[in-house]
Amino acid sequence: MTDMERRGRATEAFFGRRKGKALREQQAETLNSLLPAFLIDLSAAPPEPLTSLFPVPVERLRLEIGFGGGEHLIHRALDTPSTGFIGVEPFVNSMQKLLSRIGETGASNIRVYNDDATQLLDWLPDGSLDQIDLLYPDPWPKRKHWKRRFVSKTNLDRFHRVLKPGGLFCFASDIDTYVNWTLIKCRDHGGFDWIANNAADWLTPYEGWPSTRYEAKARREGRSSAYLTFRKI
Template sequence: MSASDRQPLGERSFGRRKGHKLSLRQSRLVDELLPRLQPDLSQPPPDPLTTLFAAPVSEVWLEIGFGAGEHLLWQARANPHAGLLGCEPYINGVAKVLTAVETHDLRNVAVHPDDARDLLSWLPEASIARAFILFPDPWPKRRHRKRRFLREENIAALARVMQPGGELRFATDIGDYARTALLAFMREGSFAWTAQRPRDWRERPDDWPQTRYEAKAIAAGRACAYFRFRRR
């Protein structure tokens, strides 16, 4: 889908874009490295999408809202066969990922530093093998809940780009968000929840590394839920 074909997106589901001042190195990486890792949404996506990455990869994984990048970077190092396409509008988090990419010469990472909905509109159908949405902004105030990312229209957009049988992982420490997201997945209908017993969503799998936000939630006494869905 071209930029001219995309529809207005409405209210965004993320908060601030920038925090403290970037270091000189981070500023350099944003200016010099980010343009090389960033998909050009004004042009059609490459065919196949795997050629988006500097390293040869066999499939593409998508993380929406990678925060400081702990999970994204862990998956990139642990799975060199996969290209990790991360989306994060918070530039300080982007800068941390860029620093790690340069330090460890990670060639299977790409970064979209803006609204995930634009990226989802640009991606080809059935091009994503795995997707991660881990501890997204819960927008706890009732009047703001319409900004939560996991609502039916965004789930439908994810369904369009995910391969049949592809896995979508979602985590939250907010019980109300877990409930409303599950209901949205059920109403949308393109994904099957894979849990067979309570431990399947109460315990984090071994290939799902802990993030800084998750550690803070656990330290504060909040229970986390770890959901896995399969694209029908």
């Protein structure tokens, strides 16, 4: 697929807002100065090996789709410097926030993409990622909008193609219909095993979990969360 074709269908899986409050001058400056250095250029072929996207040596590659405030991404990146993190987020204000945190912390194991994650997924080579995190994706709670949910047969095919054998897909949500939806879609897909060792597993946050802004909001509103882990067969 050419870059034009990839960008030509920009809204395949993104139905949200791209802009919020106007950025203050200094925020816009951060965005404009840092984004070019960290942005993955999909018009170029993926480098070989893909780990050379990063200026530091990394052993594992992990993708976070829709990083929102970026608190989880930054936390994991600082915690695991030997992993290269790719963060995707089309919402400009969130991208600005993450880049500003990258500037403050000096994290050098992060690269970003600022549009629909399906475009990045289609660019990635087969079997290139160790893990994909989809944390609190837009829930689309109304039945008539369920088809907008990021978890779909097509996107699970994408995950399956880009994950290494045994690679992980982690999904967290506070919306029970979305949790059920994801369990059923992954079961029907057939290319993933749900890893749950005991009944409490799916209610137990991931190891080292720092939480996210969206999760905090769900808690305040009285909703608990499920944390699912699937392994590529």
